[in-house]
Amino acid sequence: MIADIAIAEKSFGPKLLMSGIKFAIDAKEKVGVVGRNGVGKSTLFGILAGSDTDFTGEVTYRRGLTVVATAQEHHAIGKQTVLQYVLAGLPEYTELSRIVETYPSTMGDDMRKIAQYTEALQRFDDKGFYQIESDIERELETFQLPGIAHQPFASLSGGQKRLVEVVKIMHSQADLALIDEPTNHMDFVAKKQFIDWMNQAPEAMLVITHDRDVLAHVDRIIELKDGGCQSFKGNYDAYLKQNAHSTGTAMNEFELIEKRIVNLKQKVIDYQRLKEKSRNPQTIQKFKRLEQVSRTELAELQAKEKPTFWIDKESAENLNYKVAAQYDKFKAKNIRMTMKSDGSRSKHVLVSAKQLSLGYDTPLFTAINIDLREGEALELRGRNGAGKSTLIKSLLSLDNSIQVYQGEMSLDNHIRVGVYEQEVSPTYFDMSLHDAIERVYLDKNQAINETKIRQLMSDYLFTESDGQVPVARLSGGQKARLQVIAMLANDPQLLILDEPTNHLDLPSIEELETALGKYGGAMLYVSHDDYFRQAMGGDVVQIGM
Numbered sequence: 268m269i270a271d272i273a274i275a276e277k278s279f280g281p282k283l284l285m286s287g288i289k290f291a292i293d294a295k296e297k298v299g300v301v302g303r304n305g306v307g308k309s310t311l312f313g314i315l316a317g318s319d320t321d322f323t324g325e326v327t328y329r330r331g332l333t334v335v336a337t338a339q340e341h342h343a344i345g346k347q348t349v350l351q352y353v354l355a356g357l358p359e360y361t362e363l364s365r366i367v368e369t370y371p372s373t374m375g376d377d378m379r380k381i382a383q384y385t386e387a388l389q390r391f392d393d394k395g396f397y398q399i400e401s402d403i404e405r406e407l408e409t410f411q412l413p414g415i416a417h418q419p420f421a422s423l424s425g426g427q428k429r430l431v432e433v434v435k436i437m438h439s440q441a442d443l444a445l446i447d448e449p450t451n452h453m454d455f456v457a458k459k460q461f462i463d464w465m466n467q468a469p470e471a472m473l474v475i476t477h478d479r480d481v482l483a484h485v486d487r488i489i490e491l492k493d494g495g496c497q498s499f500k501g502n503y504d505a506y507l508k509q510n511a512h513s514t515g516t517a518m519n520e521f522e523l524i525e526k527r528i529v530n531l532k533q534k535v536i537d538y539q540r541l542k543e544k545s546r547n548p549q550t551i552q553k554f555k556r557l558e559q560v561s562r563t564e565l566a567e568l569q570a571k572e573k574p575t576f577w578i579d580k581e582s583a584e585n586l587n588y589k590v591a592a593q594y595d596k597f598k599a600k601n602i603r604m605t606m607k608s609d610g611s612r613s614k615h616v617l618v619s620a621k622q623l624s625l626g627y628d629t630p631l632f633t634a635i636n637i638d639l640r641e642g643e644a645l646e647l648r649g650r651n652g653a654g655k656s657t658l659i660k661s662l663l664s665l666d667n668s669i670q671v672y673q674g675e676m677s678l679d680n681h682i683r684v685g686v687y688e689q690e691v692s693p694t695y696f697d698m699s700l701h702d703a704i705e706r707v708y709l710d711k712n713q714a715i716n717e718t719k720i721r722q723l724m725s726d727y728l729f730t731e732s733d734g735q736v737p738v739a740r741l742s743g744g745q746k747a748r749l750q751v752i753a754m755l756a757n758d759p760q761l762l763i764l765d766e767p768t769n770h771l772d773l774p775s776i777e778e779l780e781t782a783l784g785k786y787g788g789a790m791l792y793v794s795h796d797d798y799f800r801q802a803m804g805g806d807v808v809q810i811g812m
Contacts, residue, residue: 268291268292268293268294268329269292269293269294269328269329269332269442269443269471270291270292270315270326270327270328270329270332270443270471271291271325271326271327272288272289272290272291272292272315272324272326272327273288273289273324273325273326273327274286274287274288274289274311274314274322274323274324274326275287275322275323275324276322276323276324277307277310277314277321277322277323277324283494284306284307284310284494285306285307285310285311285491285494285495285496286494286495287494287495288311288324288491288495288496289496290489290496290498292443292471292473293471294442294471295469295470295471296471296472296486296487297465297466297471297472297474297484297485297486297487298471298472298473298474298485298486298487298488298489299474299476299481299482299485299487299488299489299503300473300474300475300476300488300489300490300491301475301476301477301482301488301489301490301491301506301772301773302490302491302492302772303492303575303599303772303774304742304743304744304745304770304771304772304775305742305744305745306491306492307491308447308475308491309339309447309475311491312336312339312445312447312473312475313339314326315334315336315445315473316334316336316445317334328443329442332442332443333358333439333440333441333442333443334441334442334443334444334445335356335358335435335436335439335441335443335444335445336436336444336445336446336447337429337432337433337435337436337445337446337447337449338356338432339447341420341421341428344420344421345421346419346421347419347420347421348416348417348418348419348420349407349412349415349416349417349418349419349420349423349431350400350403350404350416350417351420352420352431352435353403353431353434353435353438354399354400354403356435356439357399357435357438357439357440358439358440358441359390359394360394360396360399363387363390363391363394363396364391364396366383366384366387367384367387367388367391370383370384370387371384394440399438400416402438403416403434403438404416406434406437406438407430407431407434409456409457409460410430410433410434410453410457410460411430411454411457411650411651411652412427412430412431415427425690426451426452426689427452429448429449429451429452430452430453430457432449433446433449433461436449437461437464437468439470440470441470442470442471443470443471443472443473444468444470444471444472444473445472445473446472446473446474446475446476447475448475448476448477448478448743448770449461449474449476449481450476450478450480450481450795451478451743451766451769451770452651452689452769453651453795454649454650454651454795455648455650455795455797456650457651458478458480458481458795461481462480462481462484465481465484466484477768477771477772477773477776478768478796479503479773479776479796479797479798480796480797480798482502482503482506483502483503483504484502485502485503486500486501486502487499487500487501488501488502488503488506490506490510492574492575493572493574493575497513507579507581507582508582510577510578510579510582511578511579511582511583511586514576514577514578514594515578515586515590515593515594517574517576518576518590518593518594518597519593521573521574521576521597522593522597524568524571527568528565528568528569531561531564531565531568532565534557534558534561535558535561535562535565538554538555538557538558538561539554539558541554542554542555542558573597575599576594576597576598576599577598577599577601577773577774578594578598579773579777580777580781599774600728601728601774601775601778603726603727603778614640614641614642615640615641615679616638616639616640616679617639617640617641617678617679617682617760617761617789618637618638618639618645618662618676618677618678618679618761618789618791619637619638619639619676619677620635620636620637620674620675620676620677621636621674621675621676622634622635622636622673622674623635623636623637623658623671623673623674623675623676624671624672624673624674625654625657625658625661625669625670625671625672626654626657626669626670626672627657627668627669627670630672630673631653631654631657631810631811632649632653632654632658632810632811633672633673634673634674635658635674635808635810636808637676637808639761639789639791640789641760641787641788641789642787642788642789643789643790643805643806644789644790644791644792644803644804644805644806645789645790645791645792645805645806645807645808646792646793646794646800646803646805646806646807646808647659647791647792647793647808647810648793648807648808648809648810649809649810649811650811653810653811654810654811655765655793655810656765656793657669658676658810659686659763659765659791659793661676662676662678662763662791663678663684663686663763678761682759682760682761683757683758683759683760683761684759684760684761684762684763685753685754685755685756685757685759685761685762685763686753686754686762686763686764686765687750687751687753687754687762687763687764687765687767688750688765689765689766689769690746691738691746691749691750695707695738695749696737696738696739697737697738697739698737698738699734699735699736699737699738700724700729700733700734700735700736700737700738700741700745700749701720701724701734701735703738703749704720704723704724704749704752705720707752707753707756708756711756711757712757713756713757720734723752727748727749727751727752728748729745729748733745742770743769743770744770744771744772744775746770747767747769747770747771747775748771748775750767751767751779759788760788760789761788761789761790761791762783762786762788762789762790762791762792763790763791763792764790764791764792764793764794765792765793766793766794766795766796767779767792767794767799768794768796768799776799780799780802780803783802783803784802784803790803790805792805
C-alpha cells in the first residue's frame with residue numbers, strides 16, 4: 268500500500284459534500300474514479316494533491332512517495348513556454364538542472380559540492396533528462412500539438428492545456444499520478460497512446476474519467492456516491508456486474524427501511540391511543556416510553572436520504588421481475604430527453620458531398636463523398652486537425668474563410684438542424700443558465716416561457732438555484748447538458764454531434780445513447796468513444812489518413 272485515504276468530512280459552507288471516504292491505493296495500481304457530475308471528484312483530487320486542506324480526516328502517503336497531479340487551475344504562469352511549464356512540473360528536474368548547470372563554475376575544490384554535482388549528473392542521466400526535451404516535443408506531436416513547445420503556455424486553449432497536463436504526467440516518473448479527465452480532447456490515436464502508456468507505466472494512477480475505453484483498462488473503480496464511496500475490483504465490465512448486484516442489495520435494504528418507517532408511524536399512533544386509554548400510571552409511563560423509542564427510531568430512519576440507484580441498461584434488462592420492479596420504483600433521476608422517432612419520414616438526401624476538398628490556405632483533405640439520408644447515421648472519422656470540424660463548419664456556413672478546392676457539398680435547407688458542439692459558445696458565458704436557455708430557444712425562433720424553462724431545467728437535472736449561475740461558472744457536465752438542450756430546441760431532423768460524450772457522466776451518456784437510438788432523423792457525428800460509436804453505428808467517412 269502506498270496511500271491510505273480517510274476523509275471523515277468535507278463541506279462547502281453548510282453543505283456536506285462527502286463523509287466517510289475510505290480507500291487505499293497499492294503500488295502500480297490503476298484506479299478509475301467515477302460518479303455523477305457534482306459529487307466531488309475534482310474536490311477529492313484537490314485534497315489528495317494537497318491543494319485543499321479544509322477537510323476533516325487524514326491522507327497518508329508512504330514515506331518518500333512522489334505524487335503528481337494534473338493542474339485544475341493555471342494561475343501565475345507568466346511567460347513560461349509549454350516546454351518550460353512541463354519541465355517545471357517534473358519532480359527533481361528543476362533542482363537537478365540547477366546543480367548540473369551552475370556547480371561547474373562555483374564548486375571549485377569544495378568536496379561536498381563536487382559530491383552533490385557527481386550525484387546530480389548520475390541522477391539526471393538515470394531519469395533520462397538529457398533527452399527529455401526532445402521526448403516531450405515528440406509526445407506533444409503525438410497528441411496533435413506539433414510546434415507548440417516554445418509557445419507561451421498561457422496562449423493555449425483549455426483543451427490544449429489539458430493535453431499538455433497529460434504529457435507532463437507521462438514524463439514525471441512519479442509513484443502516484445492523479446489525472447483528471449485525460450482523454451476528453453484526444454483523438455483515437457492519442458487515446459490509444461495514453462492507454463498503452465497507462466497499461467505499462469510503473470506508477471500507480473488515480474484517474475477521474477467517464478471514458479469507458481479508459482475504464483476498460485483499470486484494475487479497480489471507485490465510485491463516489493451519496494457522499495461516500497464504494498470500491499469495485501476489476502475494469503468497467505466488472506464494475507457494471509458488481510454495481511447491478513450491489514444496487515439490488517441496497518434497494519432491498521432501502522425497501523425494508525421504508526416498510527419499517529410505515530410500521531413505526533403506526534406504532535406511534537397505537538402507543539398514543541393506548542397511553543390515552545390507560546388509567547394506571549405505570550402503564551401510561553410504559554406506553555409513553557415505547558412511543559418515545561418508536562419516535563426516536565422513526566426520526567433516525569426518516570433522516571436518512573434516499574440512496575442513488577443506477578444500473579446500466581444491459582444489466583437492468585437481465586434483472587429478475589422483483590428486482591426490476593424495485594429498480595423502476597427507486598432508480599435515480601436521469602436526464603430526460605424528448606426526441607421524435609417518426610419512422611414514416613421520407614428517405615430523401617439531407618447531406619451530400621461529391622469529391623469534396625476543403626481547407627484554408629491549403630486543402631485539409633480531398634475526395635470526400637457523403638450521402639446521408641433520413642434515419643441514417645454517418646460518422647466522420649479522422650485525427651484531430653484532419654478537417655472534421657472544418658467540414659461541419661462549412662456545411663453549416665459558419666466560416667466564410669473556408670475554401671472549396673474541389674467538388675461540392677449541399678445541405679437540404681428545408682430541414683431543421685440541431686448541433687452539439689464540443690464547447691458552449693462564449694456568447695452565453697455572462698448569461699445565467701435560465702437566460703441562456705431562453706436565448707437558445709429565441710435564437711431558433713421557438714416558443715419559450717417560464718414553465719417550459721423550469722421543466723427543461725428539471726429534465727436535465729438542474730436545480731432552481733442553478734438557474735441563476737452564470738454559464739461560465741457551470742461545471743463541464745452542466746455545460747454539456749446545456750448543449751443537449753440547445754441541440755434539441757427546434758425538434759431537429761438532422762443532428763450534428765461533435766464529441767457528445769465529453770463531460771457527461773456514465774448514466775447521462777447511456778441516456779443520450781438510448782435516446783439517439785430511438786431517434787428517427789439523421790445523425791452526422793464525430794466521436795472517439797468506441798462504446799458510443801458501436802452504439803450509433805452507421806457508415807464511416809474517413810477524413811485524412
